[in-house]
Amino acid sequence: MKKIFAAAAAFMLMLMLTGCQNDLPSGGDTFSGFEGYTQELTEQELENAMKSGKVELENRPEENICYVSITCKTAIASGELSDSMLSVLPEDGVILLEYKTDFEEGDTVFDVAAKVVKENKIHMEHTGTAKVPYIEGVANLYEFDCGPLSGWMYQVNGWFPSFSMGQFDVEPGDHIEIIYTCDLGDDVGDTYGD
Numbered sequence: 001m002k003k004i005f006a007a008a009a010a011f012m013l014m015l016m017l018t019g020c021q022n023d024l025p026s027g028g029d030t031f032s033g034f035e036g037y038t039q040e041l042t043e044q045e046l047e048n049a050m051k052s053g054k055v056e057l058e059n060r061p062e063e064n065i066c067y068v069s070i071t072c073k074t075a076i077a078s079g080e081l082s083d084s085m086l087s088v089l090p091e092d093g094v095i096l097l098e099y100k101t102d103f104e105e106g107d108t109v110f111d112v113a114a115k116v117v118k119e120n121k122i123h124m125e126h127t128g129t130a131k132v133p134y135i136e137g138v139a140n141l142y143e144f145d146c147g148p149l150s151g152w153m154y155q156v157n158g159w160f161p162s163f164s165m166g167q168f169d170v171e172p173g174d175h176i177e178i179i180y181t182c183d184l185g186d187d188v189g190d191t192y193g194d
Helices: 002-018 043-053 073-078 083-088 109-119
Strands: 065-071 094-102 124-128 133-138 151-156 175-181
Touching (some): 065 109, 109 151, 133 151, 133 175
Antiparallel strands (some): 124 133
16 A cells, blocks of 8 residues: 555656646546646745755856756666657667757756757657646657656756756756656656655
């Protein structure tokens, strides 16, 4: 029972991380549809969340540059994807190797991610608002393609924030990874549910 509760709690965190809809249908192991989700953290909640977990870089550059990578290694290794799906994804699961980009003051992780996928001609589909976006698919790999606990997450400087990428302001030198999980983040190092 504890494991089921932990999995449910972790799943709800993943939904918060990516900014998905809070009125989920009852019953069943999966859900769909995040249109209209608008829940945002208050400034105080956001400040507390940043203080509680943000990993600070020792030497930040003076210019507004950051680094973005996109990976789906767990999806490739999962055995859940069809041959046709595997044929459109990179064998090593690295959709975008760490890509250096500039950003404007006040840009969020979502702003930077949207810019980077456009510059690199990588498909990305999302719903929600600018402050609370939900990434449904990247490079034609979608939520639930690797089971009911799979989808896209993000981390900054090795930390998985507990709030939407549309509310995380990028700072110089940040390393951002858009990462696919097959197990509510457990398989990619997010230990929130433990």
